[in-house]
Amino acid sequence: AARGMSRLPVVPVISSGYIHASAEKALSMLGIGHEVVRVLSSDAVGRIDLSALEAALVALKGEPAIVIATAGEVNAGGFDPIAAMVELAHRHHAWLHVDGAFGLFARVSPATADLAAGVELADSVIADGHKWLNVPYDCGFAFCRDARLLNAVFGMNAPYFPPTEAEHPDFLYLAPEMSRRARSLAVWATLAAYxxxxxxxxxxxxxxxxxxxxxxxxxxxxxxxxxxxxxxxxxxxxxxxxxxxxxxxxxxxxxxxxxxxxxxxxxxxxxxxxxxxxxxxxxxxxxxxxxxxxxxxxxxxxxxxxxxxx
Amino acid sequence: AARGMSRLPVVPVISSGYIHASAEKALSMLGIGHEVVRVLSSDAVGRIDLSALEAALVALKGEPAIVIATAGEVNAGGFDPIAAMVELAHRHHAWLHVDGAFGLFARVSPATADLAAGVELADSVIADGHKWLNVPYDCGFAFCRDARLLNAVFGMNAPYFPPTEAEHPDFLYLAPEMSRRARSLAVWATLAAYxxxxxxxxxxxxxxxxxxxxxxxxxxxxxxxxxxxxxxxxxxxxxxxxxxxxxxxxxxxxxxxxxxxxxxxxxxxxxxxxxxxxxxxxxxxxxxxxxxxxxxxxxxxxxxxxxxxx
Missing domain, CATH: 3.90.1150.170 (Aspartate Aminotransferase, domain 1)
Structure with a gap:
């Protein structure tokens, strides 16, 4: 965040064919680029090829990489085998991100929870409230296992801001935005109601x-x-x-x-x-x-x- | 956007001491990094040192660079001399961005318009509606002189999206977000009213x-x-x-x-x-x-x- 991506090696990004276009867009914006994504599918639908994933991670020899797993693929609601992908990613020191925009909600029912098994082990997870949570657009959630990392990217200092080292971290330092619309009110209300x-x-x-x-x-x-x-x-x-x-x-x-x-x-x-x-x-x-x-x-x-x- | 910033030279970014913390945060997120910013002030307040800016641009020998000018600095409402900075930047093939979150509104009155003279020549300009336009947070505007460049960063393809080459470009391809809350309604209403x-x-x-x-x-x-x-x-x-x-x-x-x-x-x-x-x-x-x-x-x-x- 301080020194940017310039002069660094390319960041390897690996996913199944389930990857959503918004993940590629995010990579473009972050300076990683979307052309670096290696899609390792075993069929025309996009299912992950776990052996190819393992081979790719082995070939990286422990260098940093990002593996993206999808929970609730956009065309037919398909799920990557998150638990298996987390296990492989962590064995080879890669970051495992879950795109659970729709699919994270599978976890609320025992009948479908298995579809997203392993999501609790991911390094980062996103989900959309403005889909299944039935709150107004735009209301996305981003979860990061190690919250301290957020401050490295989103933290900032200015004489008119509260201190970054406060006991209760300010949302100001945890996300792109500096202020907040009261999106959480609708989320709180629907969670309280249902x-x-x-x-x-x-x-x-x-x-x-x-x-x-x-x-x-x-x-x-x-x-x-x-x-x-x-x-x-x-x-x-x-x-x-x-x-x-x-x-x-x-x-x-x-x-x-x-x-x-x-x-x-x-x-x-x-x-x-x-x-x-x-x-x-x-x-x-x-x-x-x-x-x-x-x-x-x-x-x-x-x-x-x-x-x-x- | 396709290949990211990896392996590229560092992007030089130059500003006065008026630079807002959010510009540094944006640089962190974009993979450029905030440590690359060279602040060229001529005093403790932060006023731009135009000779130092010229010298820095000359030293770059036409390599790409970003110059950030501030209209309405956050502590005392100071303005960079935008016209002079645009002239220098363009003579040396640099991109001139204006942070006009507050200050762009100086242009609506002949009594203050001169403060932001030259803003119309910038390559990109941002302003906040949720400040002086009195509409709810969050309502920022970003203007880019060459709109085709936006598609390189924010454009995307997916089988369930409209074509990117449509006659009237879809906002989907012009900004980070893929959908839109009806922020424009409040903006339209207040502009129509006042x-x-x-x-x-x-x-x-x-x-x-x-x-x-x-x-x-x-x-x-x-x-x-x-x-x-x-x-x-x-x-x-x-x-x-x-x-x-x-x-x-x-x-x-x-x-x-x-x-x-x-x-x-x-x-x-x-x-x-x-x-x-x-x-x-x-x-x-x-x-x-x-x-x-x-x-x-x-x-x-x-x-x-x-x-x-x-």
Missing amino acids: GRNGYRAMVERHVALAKRLAGQLRTSSDFELLAEPRLNVVCFRYRPEGVPQDELDQLNRRLGQAIIADGTVYFGTTVYAGKVAFRPAIANWRTTERDVDLILGVVRRLAEGLRSQA | GRNGYRAMVERHVALAKRLAGQLRTSSDFELLAEPRLNVVCFRYRPEGVPQDELDQLNRRLGQAIIADGTVYFGTTVYAGKVAFRPAIANWRTTERDVDLILGVVRRLAEGLRSQA
Whole structure:
């Protein structure tokens, strides 16, 4: 922080194909650069190749490195095997960061907690309150195991600031911002209102809704479920009989635009294992079975409209 | 952004002693480091030494460098000679950044616009809406002359994002954040309500209030005005007869704590040209002569309380 990254060796950063674009953006901003990221996937979906990770860490011979594990990958809610990655990273003196923007909330239910097992051993973890915690944007959390390190980057001195060595560290010295909007009020209020059990119930209800939608997709001949939902994201595409494989991507992309324009349900498209697909993420406390049960009918209706135009 | 700062030469950063701690913090976070900053002051207050700046830029022989000019320095509202610094920086191929968190607002009144003359030639400028624009924290603005450069740092690609090459660039690719809270609504509302003339009137009123307080200080034998106010910050200390010079810092520091505890008026202490001092900044639209006229009486009353205890 004092002397910057100049003249230092490149910082090795390793992740699975689950890495989120915002992690790359953060690396760009921090002067590490996003081109240094080595993505070690074992398949087209992006699953980590643990042997390749181990080989890469061994090859570094104990030099500093950053390993990024993802809890709740953005396309289909996939999870990296965090515990195994932490174990490898720490054995080879690397920093293990968990991007748990969505997936950290898996920990509130015993039914899904295993997905993010090992997160408690990470060196740093981020999560978003403005997603599953249902508080307004922007409300991210960053946890750092060794809080003293934060002061090296974010600490500062000025004659009109309180001392940095105070018994209770000032948030001024723990994050980029120097002042604070009262974001914590909304967080406190919702935690006070719902608590651990309330959030457990909400997460379990959303996971059940995702499974319900997955079940509907599995029994529909005109849809393809692309990944078994791990949490609250359902990744699928429209695949009616009679449409050639090489036209499915374009059809689903146009359908995605029609869904947004129609507005009855709302979700965007992505590319999952090379296929253009939809990825509804169920996170709003008001979402019910009735909402989820609308989805396939709406997509079918819009698809018929598109196909009759063609 | 792609390859980071690693293995690159150190980035030279030059400023006056007016540099704000947040600029150093930003340099720490960006991987440039804050130790690289060369402060070229010509006096204890921090005024830029233009000859030293020129010599430093000449010595760089056209290598990339960043020059930071401050508009509205935090202790006494001082201004760097922006036009002269821009001219020097650009002649030597350096980037000229203006920290105008407070001072950019000097431009709305012809009476103070000259203080920030040349700001329109800068390569980048920041200002805070949550100060003189009277909108809630956090609402900063960053202006960059060549907007295409922003995409190199903040641009990103993901299958579920809109294209980066769209005709109207998405804010997603222009700043650190990926989504946006509706901060702009408050900014739009206040600009629509007051407009250029409304803000001109507000700035002129606040500058007049600062000069009024300075006048009261100049005619009070127990206070010392430490800098002629340039804008809305008045830097002064309590200096009653009979208190030795070497006790004034401690007296003013204790007095600062008493002012905060008392709560009738609110301002913190700083260190200006080596002296512990107060720095009320007048920026709230509701502040009137009545509020400003309270200040010296309150400080005197609290000082008498402290001295009678001693």
